[in-house]
Amino acid sequence: MEEKAVIIFGASGLGRVVSDIFLSRNILTFCYLDDDETLHNQELNDVMVMSSTDDDGFLKYIGNKCQAFVAVENREERIDIIEMLKKKRKVMPVNAIHDKAIVSESAHIEHGNLINAGAIINPNSKILNHCIIHSNAIIEYEATLADFVQVGTGAIISAKAEIGEGALIGAGAVIATGVKVGKGAQVAPGAVVLQHIGEEAIVFGNPAQGRK
Numbered sequence: 001m002e003e004k005a006v007i008i009f010g011a012s013g014l015g016r017v018v019s020d021i022f023l024s025r026n027i028l029t030f031c032y033l034d035d036d037e038t039l040h041n042q043e044l045n046d047v048m049v050m051s052s053t054d055d056d057g058f059l060k061y062i063g064n065k066c067q068a069f070v071a072v073e074n075r076e077e078r079i080d081i082i083e084m085l086k087k088k089r090k091v092m093p094v095n096a097i098h099d100k101a102i103v104s105e106s107a108h109i110e111h112g113n114l115i116n117a118g119a120i121i122n123p124n125s126k127i128l129n130h131c132i133i134h135s136n137a138i139i140e141y142e143a144t145l146a147d148f149v150q151v152g153t154g155a156i157i158s159a160k161a162e163i164g165e166g167a168l169i170g171a172g173a174v175i176a177t178g179v180k181v182g183k184g185a186q187v188a189p190g191a192v193v194l195q196h197i198g199e200e201a202i203v204f205g206n207p208a209q210g211r212k
Contacts, residue, residue, distance in 0.1 A: 005030040006094065007062060009081050010071035011039050011049045014132075018071045018114060019047050024099035030066050033058055053081055059088060067094040070112060070130070075148060075166065082112065082130065093130070107139075122159075134171070152189060164199065 006022055008015050011032035019029045031050040034040075039049040051058055053072075062068045068085055070093050072078045085091055093112035097103060100117040108126045115121065118136040126144045133139065137151045140159040145151070149163045152171030157163060162180045170189035175181060180196045187193055188204035197203055203210035 003027050004065065004067045006067045006069055007058060008032050008047075008069050008071050009053050010034055010073065011036070011042075011044055012071070012073055014073050014114075015071040016045050017116065018069055018096045019045055021096040021098045021114070021116065022069075024117070025097075030061070031058065054084070062089045063091045067091075069093050069096050069114075071114070078130065078148075140177075146183070 005028040007030050008018050011034040015032055022029050029047045031048050032044065033051055033053045033055060034049050035052050040051060042049050062085065068091060070078050070081045072081060082093065085093065095109060095113045097115045098117040101115045101119045103121040104123040106123045107121045110127065110129045112130040113127055114132045116133065116135045119133050120138045122139060122141040124142045125139045128145060129147045131145050131148065132150045134151060134153040136154045138156045140157060142160045143157045145163045146165040148166045151157060151169045152173065154171055155169045155173045157175045158177040160178045161175045163169065164181055164183035164185065166184045167181050168186045169175065170187055170191065172190045173187045174192045176194045179193055181187065182197055182199035182201060184199055185197050185201045187208065191204050191208040192206040193203060193208045201210060
């Protein structure tokens, strides 16, 4: 069965990445919605920016003729739009998984996640909601990502590691086997994390260290 077209919330660089992901799977992007009025009626990568994210004239299509994906880069704004979609349209955003990503059949992936080209999602890993996994990142077996985690290009989340809600893993960083990264923590690009780090920690270096 042919998949429904998608309305993408956010026409920034992230939104255009998402449009490219859907194109890789032959899924039509119906339009962008963005609150920056200077973008309205512009065509970006062959997709029009039609209106604002709260335009009921377009929201009415979601859940009927279209699906939704939230690609707004600001986390608080993303959360607001996701909550609005749940309240007004009774839907969760769909996943955007690139055709050239490798995803194990036994991986558990919930809603609204972006998984870009070259990413590898290994067996029995768990990705909750609204995560962003950039190109060539690796999520090893039995690793877990909580909601709103971002994993940078080429980063490695090793087997059985646990990444807390809203944590940011920089490009090329490595989280060692079984390590827990706390809610809201930030791991600098290229850092190698060998021990558990707490909530809101910021770490860098090899081995990673920093401050709470």
